[in-house]
Amino acid sequence: MNERAPAQDCRGPSAHRGKMAGRPKKFDMEQALDAFVDVFWTKGYQGTSVDDLQNAAGIKRGSFYAAFGCKDDVFNSVLEKYWNEATALGLKQMDAEADPLKAVAALVRHVGIFMTKNTPRGCLLLTSSGALLNEKGDGDNPVRARMNTLERRIHDALTRESGLGNEAKAREVTAFALACLLGLNALARNGQDHGKILAAANHAADCIENSPD
Amino acid sequence: MNERAPAQDCRGPSAHRGKMAGRPKKFDMEQALDAFVDVFWTKGYQGTSVDDLQNAAGIKRGSFYAAFGCKDDVFNSVLEKYWNEATALGLKQMDAEADPLKAVAALVRHVGIFMTKNTPRGCLLLTSSGALLNEKGDGDNPVRARMNTLERRIHDALTRESGLGNEAKAREVTAFALACLLGLNALARNGQDHGKILAAANHAADCIENSPD
DNA sequence: TTAATTTTTGACTACTCAGTACAGAATGCC
DNA sequence: GGCATTCTGTACTGAGTAGTCAAAAATTAA
Numbered sequence: 001m002n003e004r005a006p007a008q009d010c011r012g013p014s015a016h017r018g019k020m021a022g023r024p025k026k027f028d029m030e031q032a033l034d035a036f037v038d039v040f041w042t043k044g045y046q047g048t049s050v051d052d053l054q055n056a057a058g059i060k061r062g063s064f065y066a067a068f069g070c071k072d073d074v075f076n077s078v079l080e081k082y083w084n085e086a087t088a089l090g091l092k093q094m095d096a097e098a099d100p101l102k103a104v105a106a107l108v109r110h111v112g113i114f115m116t117k118n119t120p121r122g123c124l125l126l127t128s129s130g131a132l133l134n135e136k137g138d139g140d141n142p143v144r145a146r147m148n149t150l151e152r153r154i155h156d157a158l159t160r161e162s163g164l165g166n167e168a169k170a171r172e173v174t175a176f177a178l179a180c181l182l183g184l185n186a187l188a189r190n191g192q193d194h195g196k197i198l199a200a201a202n203h204a205a206d207c208i209e210n211s212p213d
Numbered sequence: 214m215n216e217r218a219p220a221q222d223c224r225g226p227s228a229h230r231g232k233m234a235g236r237p238k239k240f241d242m243e244q245a246l247d248a249f250v251d252v253f254w255t256k257g258y259q260g261t262s263v264d265d266l267q268n269a270a271g272i273k274r275g276s277f278y279a280a281f282g283c284k285d286d287v288f289n290s291v292l293e294k295y296w297n298e299a300t301a302l303g304l305k306q307m308d309a310e311a312d313p314l315k316a317v318a319a320l321v322r323h324v325g326i327f328m329t330k331n332t333p334r335g336c337l338l339l340t341s342s343g344a345l346l347n348e349k350g351d352g353d354n355p356v357r358a359r360m361n362t363l364e365r366r367i368h369d370a371l372t373r374e375s376g377l378g379n380e381a382k383a384r385e386v387t388a389f390a391l392a393c394l395l396g397l398n399a400l401a402r403n404g405q406d407h408g409k410i411l412a413a414a415n416h417a418a419d420c421i422e423n424s425p426d
Numbered sequence: 427t428t429a430a431t432t433t434t435t436g437a438c439t440a441c442t443c444a445g446t447a448c449a450g451a452a453t454g455c456c
Numbered sequence: 457g458g459c460a461t462t463c464t465g466t467a468c469t470g471a472g473t474a475g476t477c478a479a480a481a482a483t484t485a486a
Contacts, residue, residue: 022462023452046259060465130402175413183396189343200388207420235432236482
């Protein structure tokens with residue numbers, strides 16, 4: 001564990017143009033972060049080394065640590081960026097649908113498409129959740145926290161205003177939907193082809209929409 | 214990559230009692246293998262070092278390599294042992310059921326129980342499949358091969374004698390069932406409690422049994 | 427007792443990794 | 457120009473890793 005501050009100044013070429021003293025950065029923080037997302041996404045948390053990150057962004061050791069902090073700091077930043085983008089794409093579809101079961105079904109359907117687009121990478125968040133367990137034990141971690149958020153969002157979608165009165169069923173569907181998302185992701189990462197994943201996603205969505213009581 | 218032979222003689226204390234020359238083994242091959250299963254199961258493929266394996270079995274470096282070969286050899290042995298045991302427990306339940314959809318539902322229900330028993334470890338096979346992708350790329354690997362076998366078994370269960378006439382539906386349900394299994398596993402490894410996992414498994418099984426056409 | 431055989435043991439090589447340290451380069455400000 | 461500031465590049469530390477090797481120990485066979 002390392003307690004250094006991750007150097008949150010973030011001026012660099014892309015930051016606001018009020019010129020400041022000192023040698024200017026040769027790289028763009030945002031572009032570098034994009035590259036980091038890519039590396040973690042394809043290689044997984046455990047599989048990426050700091051060298052991988054540096055090479056991907058074309059940054060040498062010293063600059064890297066000064067600008068981004070340690071590996072875990074970078075991973076947190078990457079997760080934040082990815083989570084925001086993935087949320088924007090996926091969860092909003094769920095919130096737009098009025099009928100609770102249809103809303104969750106829409107989420108699952110969208111995730112199917114999302115996974116298909118990115119085979120065999122699947123979803124960075126869902127994939128990392130398993131890997132972090134091996135690395136850090138089952139304590140709190142940034143992935144787990146976001147998984148809980150995701151779960152809460154699904155549960156909320158099921159129980160808001162016009163929602164399911166039956167709390168037990170809401171919980172069951174929530175757990176099932178979560179399992180479907182994780183399952184579709186695992187399917188994608190197992191190299192299943194587009195057709196199969198989409199079929200499974202559609203089937204899952206249909207199942208949720210026609211949920212048995 | 215290392216091409217040494219994994220020393221497949223396997224006499225040791227537990228083998229047949231025709232005494233042979235040479236210093237006797239101090240450890241039992243089967244017990245050691247059990248310990249290896251345990252380590253890979255809790256730490257994952259990437260997360261376990263050869264030292265971990267040696268410590269778990271109380272074997273020193275040289276002896277380890279002489280008896281079991283390299284890390285990948287050990288992993289293959291572990292996978293074989295685990296697969297046989299998991300198959301004996303899980304797939305036979307599926308084969309015992311005549312109705313195709315009920316058979317697959319039975320498998321999913323059983324997996325739910327299995328995952329619950331082993332939280333937060335889940336299933337060694339399903340868990341490793343994602344990790345190996347990061348490590349080895351998407352080429353052939355021993356996990357992938359067994360995943361394909363699993364998929365084929367599910368598809369067979371759906372299409373044997375009295376089975377579904379509709380091939381498209383069979384494929385859809387197969388992919389969905391696989392997604393459910395992987396999803397339940399991921400759920401378990403995300404630290405979800407017993408109740409949630411069982412609920413999700415039951416819901417999934419119900420969905421499969423009442424599969425929409 | 428001696429030879430043959432096999433395992434044990436610990437040292438050894440060679441490599442990768444995360445993170446630190448520091449001299450020097452490039453800039454803005456005065 | 458001179459100075460403070462910030463970034464770059466590289467070398468370094470220390471820990472971990474996989475796998476090899478040869479000498480010592482334990483056993484059976486002759």
